[in-house]
Amino acid sequence: MNKIIVGGIPEPIGGVTTYLRRLLHRDSSQIEWLLDFYPGNKESVREDCQNKVIKLGSKAALIIWLWTNRSAQTGREVSFNFSTPRALFLTLLLPKIESTRWILMLHHGNLEAGGRMRGRAIRWAVSRFDEVRSLSEAQTAFYRAMQVKPGRIVAGSSYCEPADHVDDADALAEVMRIKDRYSKVFVMSGFPKSLYNLEMGIDAMRALYRDDCALCVFIYGPGELRTRLMELSTVYSWLRVYDGSSESFFNTVLRHSDVYMRLTSVESFGIAVWDANYWGLKLIATDAADRPTNSIIIGVENLNEKALKDSILQMVSE
Numbered sequence: 001m002n003k004i005i006v007g008g009i010p011e012p013i014g015g016v017t018t019y020l021r022r023l024l025h026r027d028s029s030q031i032e033w034l035l036d037f038y039p040g041n042k043e044s045v046r047e048d049c050q051n052k053v054i055k056l057g058s059k060a061a062l063i064i065w066l067w068t069n070r071s072a073q074t075g076r077e078v079s080f081n082f083s084t085p086r087a088l089f090l091t092l093l094l095p096k097i098e099s100t101r102w103i104l105m106l107h108h109g110n111l112e113a114g115g116r117m118r119g120r121a122i123r124w125a126v127s128r129f130d131e132v133r134s135l136s137e138a139q140t141a142f143y144r145a146m147q148v149k150p151g152r153i154v155a156g157s158s159y160c161e162p163a164d165h166v167d168d169a170d171a172l173a174e175v176m177r178i179k180d181r182y183s184k185v186f187v188m189s190g191f192p193k194s195l196y197n198l199e200m201g202i203d204a205m206r207a208l209y210r211d212d213c214a215l216c217v218f219i220y221g222p223g224e225l226r227t228r229l230m231e232l233s234t235v236y237s238w239l240r241v242y243d244g245s246s247e248s249f250f251n252t253v254l255r256h257s258d259v260y261m262r263l264t265s266v267e268s269f270g271i272a273v274w275d276a277n278y279w280g281l282k283l284i285a286t287d288a289a290d291r292p293t294n295s296i297i298i299g300v301e302n303l304n305e306k307a308l309k310d311s312i313l314q315m316v317s318e
Helices: 015-026 047-052 059-068 085-093 116-127 137-145 169-181 198-208 226-232 247-255 271-278 305-317
Strands: 003-007 031-036 053-055 077-082 101-106 131-134 153-155 184-190 213-219 239-243 259-262 282-286 296-298
Touching (some): 015 031, 015 271, 031 059, 047 053, 059 085, 077 085, 085 101, 085 116, 131 137, 137 153, 169 213, 169 247, 184 247, 184 271, 198 226, 226 239, 239 247, 296 305
Parallel strands (some): 003 031, 131 153, 184 213, 184 259, 282 296
């Protein structure tokens, strides 16, 4: 059964964006269209897949396209990829063709229905899907609370390996300059918000008092700590802070580094963790989500500068 993907590949990069672009590249022979209803610039898509991306630019345009092209959906799988349950209200306005199979994947780790009326609407929306792909036990519990039948809940994954990655020349030159000066390169990434604990990572590196380790911090999107993090990059010579880098630039630096740290204090899949694992980096991460088995794990309740410093020392000494 051929697929129609509903989602988006907007800049800057993010977990859902990266997943959908990689999915399109990997399964291009099975995917007829990717209906991108997000406005703005798009992540780069391989040339042979560009004709499969329909740039709609808004939710209204998506609704019109799906109603206008009802026959094109016949006998196909329509896979909806959203972040939170709030996006499901959109699906209540869409036509469900009898011979079409609807698949749902919500990519946010913490799913909440909200108030009673909102919960009823979400329950109704979810009931229209033939299959719901759960990314965690917490998501499964949410879907059960929404009265989804157990047989329709299927374990899923929002990870596609970065097999399509090509090193960015500028990023490669950048990371090689850093490696010429420092023997160990650490990487962190995320929104400039407290739940990512980026500043804790910087503080732990500072407390090591070592001159052979560098830290590259990549920040994306809005957050209260952007100014603070950018200021710190001017204070410490071993610290680099990159704001809004492309996926290719980030992954090139990541691929050629030594350690990736994912210190989120709430559940977050963290696609970069698995990319780092794919490329053989060492990992330090909290237990806020499933992590590769070879990671040094710090419990969220035990996360502090000392625990992180000890984990970094363990990595440096190996």
